[in-house]
Every structure is written in C-alpha cells, then in structure tokens.
Amino acid sequence: MTLGEWLDLENALDSGLIGGQLSRFYYGARMILVKSETDYDKYDEAFEECFSAVKKDTEIGTEMLRWLDKSDLMQLAEQEARDHLNKMEGEGIIIDKEDVEQKFKQRLKDQDSEHNGGSFWIGTMGKTSFGNTGGNIGGVRVGGATGYQSAFAVIGAKKYRDFRDDRVMTNRQFQLAFRRLRQFSSRLDTPERELDIDKTVDETCNQGGVLKIEMRKPRKNSVKLLLLMDSGGTMIPYSSLLNDLFQAVNKSNHYKEVKCYYFHNCIYSHLYKTPECENGDWVETKWLFRNTDKDYKVIIVGDAAMAPEELYSDTGNYRGPNDGLSGEEWLKSLKRHYKKIVWLNPKMAPGNAPWREAETAVKQMFPMYKLTVSGLDKAMIKLMETR
Amino acid sequence: MSIFEGTKGYVASPELMDSVNIAIALKKPLLIKGEPGTGKTMLAESVAEALGKKLIIWNIKSTTKAQDGLYMYDTIQRLYDGQFGEGGVDDIAHYIKLGKLGEAFDSEEQVVLLIDEIDKADLEFPNDLLWELDQMEFYIGETKRTVKAKHRPIVIITSNAEKELPDAFLRRCIFHYIEFPGKELMEEIIKVHFPEVEEHLLNEAMDVFYQIRDIRDIRKKPSTSELIDWINALQIGGIPYGQIKAKLPFIGVVVKKDEDLEQTVHHNFQ
Numbered sequence: 001m002t003l004g005e006w007l008d009l010e011n012a013l014d015s016g017l018i019g020g021q022l023s024r025f026y027y028g029a030r031m032i033l034v035k036s037e038t039d040y041d042k043y044d045e046a047f048e049e050c051f052s053a054v055k056k057d058t059e060i061g062t063e064m065l066r067w068l069d070k071s072d073l074m075q076l077a078e079q080e081a082r083d084h085l086n087k088m089e090g091e092g093i094i095i096d097k098e099d100v101e102q103k104f105k106q107r108l109k110d111q112d113s114e115h116n117g118g119s120f121w122i123g124t125m126g127k128t129s130f131g132n133t134g135g136n137i138g139g140v141r142v143g144g145a146t147g148y149q150s151a152f153a154v155i156g157a158k159k160y161r162d163f164r165d166d167r168v169m170t171n172r173q174f175q176l177a178f179r180r181l182r183q184f185s186s187r188l189d190t191p192e193r194e195l196d197i198d199k200t201v202d203e204t205c206n207q208g209g210v211l212k213i214e215m216r217k218p219r220k221n222s223v224k225l226l227l228l229m230d231s232g233g234t235m236i237p238y239s240s241l242l243n244d245l246f247q248a249v250n251k252s253n254h255y256k257e258v259k260c261y262y263f264h265n266c267i268y269s270h271l272y273k274t275p276e277c278e279n280g281d282w283v284e285t286k287w288l289f290r291n292t293d294k295d296y297k298v299i300i301v302g303d304a305a306m307a308p309e310e311l312y313s314d315t316g317n318y319r320g321p322n323d324g325l326s327g328e329e330w331l332k333s334l335k336r337h338y339k340k341i342v343w344l345n346p347k348m349a350p351g352n353a354p355w356r357e358a359e360t361a362v363k364q365m366f367p368m369y370k371l372t373v374s375g376l377d378k379a380m381i382k383l384m385e386t387r
Numbered sequence: 388m389s390i391f392e393g394t395k396g397y398v399a400s401p402e403l404m405d406s407v408n409i410a411i412a413l414k415k416p417l418l419i420k421g422e423p424g425t426g427k428t429m430l431a432e433s434v435a436e437a438l439g440k441k442l443i444i445w446n447i448k449s450t451t452k453a454q455d456g457l458y459m460y461d462t463i464q465r466l467y468d469g470q471f472g473e474g475g476v477d478d479i480a481h482y483i484k485l486g487k488l489g490e491a492f493d494s495e496e497q498v499v500l501l502i503d504e505i506d507k508a509d510l511e512f513p514n515d516l517l518w519e520l521d522q523m524e525f526y527i528g529e530t531k532r533t534v535k536a537k538h539r540p541i542v543i544i545t546s547n548a549e550k551e552l553p554d555a556f557l558r559r560c561i562f563h564y565i566e567f568p569g570k571e572l573m574e575e576i577i578k579v580h581f582p583e584v585e586e587h588l589l590n591e592a593m594d595v596f597y598q599i600r601d602i603r604d605i606r607k608k609p610s611t612s613e614l615i616d617w618i619n620a621l622q623i624g625g626i627p628y629g630q631i632k633a634k635l636p637f638i639g640v641v642v643k644k645d646e647d648l649e650q651t652v653h654h655n656f657q
Contacts, residue, residue, distance in 0.1 A: 027402040035557035205462035
C-alpha cells in the first residue's frame, strides 16, 4: 500500500461515498487499498482486529459502534449467536462437549451483561474462545449471508481464504505459475538473429524506400525442463497434488523439452519411468546425465523425509540398487551436473527444523520452496535467474 | 454527478455499484476481476447505458501492444501514395489513425472506455499505459500533436487473472473482485432474462447447478451464462416437474468437459 492509495481513501471518505455504514466502509476501503483477491483474507483479518479492538474501549467503543452500524449488525449478531448455539447443541461436539458449551454460554452471558452495546463479541468469540479450543471447532465462526448485511458477517464466513496465495494450489494455478517460466525465458540473453519484418518495413518506408534491415531476439522458448517426483509412501497424501503438477507441466507445451521421472524417498542410481516405481521399469541416473545437458532446469518434488540411513548410507536404498553411493552423494552429483535445481516440498517445515534432519540437509544442498502458489512462483524465479 | 445504480438488464450487487461510483468520483480506472461468466464485460455496457454515454471497447489480445490503443502511423499507405503520386503524402497527419484509447480521449463528450481482458497481453502491457491513464494524454511524435482527453473517460478494465498485473498499475486502480453470485442474486439475474420462468423449474435447475459447482475435482465450474442457456433449453424442451435432477436433460449445456460429464452423471443429486 502506498501514500497515494491512502490519500485516495481519505478522498473517498470526504466525498461521502463510503461513509455512514461500516459495511460500506469495509468494501470501499478494500477496493482502494487491496488490489488482489489473494490479499482479501489478510485484509479481513486486519479489519477484524482493528475494529474488534474498538469494542474493548467500552464507552467510546459502544458509541462508535452505534454510530457505525446501528441496529443491523446487532440484530444479525444476536440472531447468529442463537443459531450458533442451537447448531452446536444439535451437532454434539465430540470432545469435551459440555465444557466447550458451558464456556460458550458463560462467555455469552458475561459479555451480554457487561454492557449492552458489544455487538462484536460474537465475532471475536469465534476466534478467542473457540479458536483456542481446537482446530475443528475454531472453524465455527460467525457465518454470514452474502450481500450487504455486515462486514463482520463477511469476515466471519472466511470466504476469501481459498484465494490466499500461500495456500496449497490447484491445477490451473500450477499452469499459471509454469507460464512464468515462459515469460522469463523470452528475456533470455540471446543474440539478435531473427528478421523483424514489421520494424524493417516501417523503417524502410520511413526512409522513403531505402531498405533498412532490423533484427530482433528470437522469442522462442528455450527452456528445457526435468521433473523428478518423489512417489514414496510418505508422499501418498499428496498424490493428487503431484498429479495436478504433472498435468500442468504436460499442458504447458511451450517448453523445448520436458522429461519426467520418479523416485522413491531419495534419488539413487536409477530413476523410475512411472509413479508406481517398479524395479526394472527405470533408467540409470547416469544415463540421464549423459542425455540431458547442464541447461536443463530441474524441479525435484518431494517431502525430503528420508530416514538418516536412506540419505547417508551407501546401502540405504532398501528398494533398489545404490551403486556404491549414498543418497546424499547421488544428490550431490545431481547438483554438480545441472546448473539450476529447485526442490518443491508439499510439507516443508519453516526455517531450519532440527527434528527433521534429512530435510535440513537437503535444504542446504538445494533451494527449497513450499509447494504453494507463492512458493512455486519463487521457485520459478529462482530457476530463471541468470548468474 | 451521475450515479450508477444498475440497469434493467443487469443486476449489480451494492458493493459493485459502489465500486463504479467510487472510481468515477476519484477519477481512477476500475479494475474488475472475477470468474468467467460473472458479467465483467457486461458491467461496462450497463454503466454506459445507465449513464447515457457512448461505450468504446478495446479488446486486448495476446499480440496487442499499448501503442495500438494510442495511434497507428500507416507508413505503408504513405509509401504507396508516394509511389503513385497520390495527394496528401506531405501531410503525415493524414496517415495517423487513432486507436481506441485515442478515440476515447479525442471524443467530444465523456465516454465509457472498456479495456477488456487486459491480462491477455504481454506482462509489460499495463506498465506501458501508466502515463496515458494517469494524465489522460499522449503525444504523437510524427505530427507533434498532443492528444488530451477533453472529458476524462470512465475507464473499466477487466481481467481473468491469467497474469499478475504490475504493482505500479494496480496502485492507480480501484479494484473489485466479483464473487460468484449466491442463490438469491442468481435468482434475480435469471428473472431478468426470463421473467416468466416457472418457479419449480428454476429451483430445481439452480439446485443442480450449485451442486455441480460443488462437486470435488470438477475441472471447469459452470458459470452464470451457462446456467442461463440451460434454463432456456429446459424451458423450450418442456421438462416435466421433478425430472431435472433424475435425468439431467441437456446437461451438455452446463458441463463441457468429458471428465466432468462423467462425474456429474454419476453424482447423486439431492
């Protein structure tokens, strides 16, 4: 956000376009300040925090709330509180049912008797009391009908959460991210060796018919891609995600060459041709080195959750041959052969995770990104960097 | 100042109307994003109609350059004219043709300018338009003429989110994401198209439609325009009560991909 946008917001407030109602202000401010639906969820969080803070300052807060939203929100909140309670009783929470319910009721009573204007407690309620109690219950927030009723109903519904770009992604988003690889590739440093017909005609005409040749950089994509995917047991929960990734690469038919192989937990002397990883249906890793040059961009997808011996022992491959080298050494030879390698991890731990020894070790070898929209974007940029 | 409040043929949510009015008041382009079929392009038509202004549409393609919107210098025509001794060769202005943006600037009255699907063009495209959209003017080097907007056009830009738009560009826009309409709004939209639609047909079709959208792994979610087509087909086909969920007549109008069709046919509609 910039100063200019902030001034725009003040301008809009001055002109009375977004004042008068909290919900109009919510949408208006969002239009001016937030420029991508991927940030809507964060905006919701900030908005909620900012305006639920108002209610703590009892007298002024109440006054402000009344001024902001009058009775609409109150009624809505009350109605929802009732629904909420009914629903909870109906569904029957499995763990600590009584406890949770009691807490909820108690809180409800407390807040209500404390003062009469706190229309927001139900919104924060979902967050504080139940957010702490457990993940599944935390999801039960003040829901809301769509439309124009109340900003907090919209926030409560958390409907922009799916747009967040740090969430695990869908096939289409994969494809968009891979497009980035093409976009960057057209800026590759190559000599100008293609006739630019339009420019030549323009320049020639402009010179009154005296021929002037104009050249340009070829716009062809020169990216060659090597995709290596972990198909081991710990990766099974991510199989549909990997399938999506594979589809996205296949559909992005703008690469000069795409190769795809599979491995189980770690890369050793052989790479499998199919995700089933059956012995015999493979190519030698050394064969791959011979047949792909160093310019291949390598994307390794895996959770890097090997057991220490799988990474460090030269007999660590319990499913197939090692060829005398440990997993770590095979990974190192990969790093020596190719100029650009990134590792995508669907369940990466943040920072250095000492309890996940293998992941930390792999992180030191390859730049590792989480398999999300923003993670893949970063990985693609890393692959296209010229150094 | 004129306020946009929707038109008969176009149902807009309150926040969408607000976004148009804010954009007009702040004199900024309005950037509209949303799923295909949520009526992004129709919005501009509706704004033009409601405010009684002329609509100029600049359709962006993957090959469109920013320059195309400003003006074109037809050098080839000039060469021809020069060779055949046609008149007017000396006057370069004769060979300058204004693009859509130029046309909007040059108009004698305020117009609505729709820049449709801006994300189709090259990544740099929006950046090349920053100055022009900010200052509402550009300079034609060949004739040393500055084209300046006599009346600042109302600029509406649509995007399908195929490409990320540059920050510098986004900063200058008012942004609104059109959500997929909920059932109530959808009912209103359909009734605009078919005021006479039978209640039970509408309800049943909408039920199926939203359930299809909710099927997991569906590749292409059906959009509003597909639902409208389907209801049209169902009306013409005269489907008896209660048959829509069971038989899914004309389902090909709504579901277009083979994989999706298979999933839909095997889905148990409630």
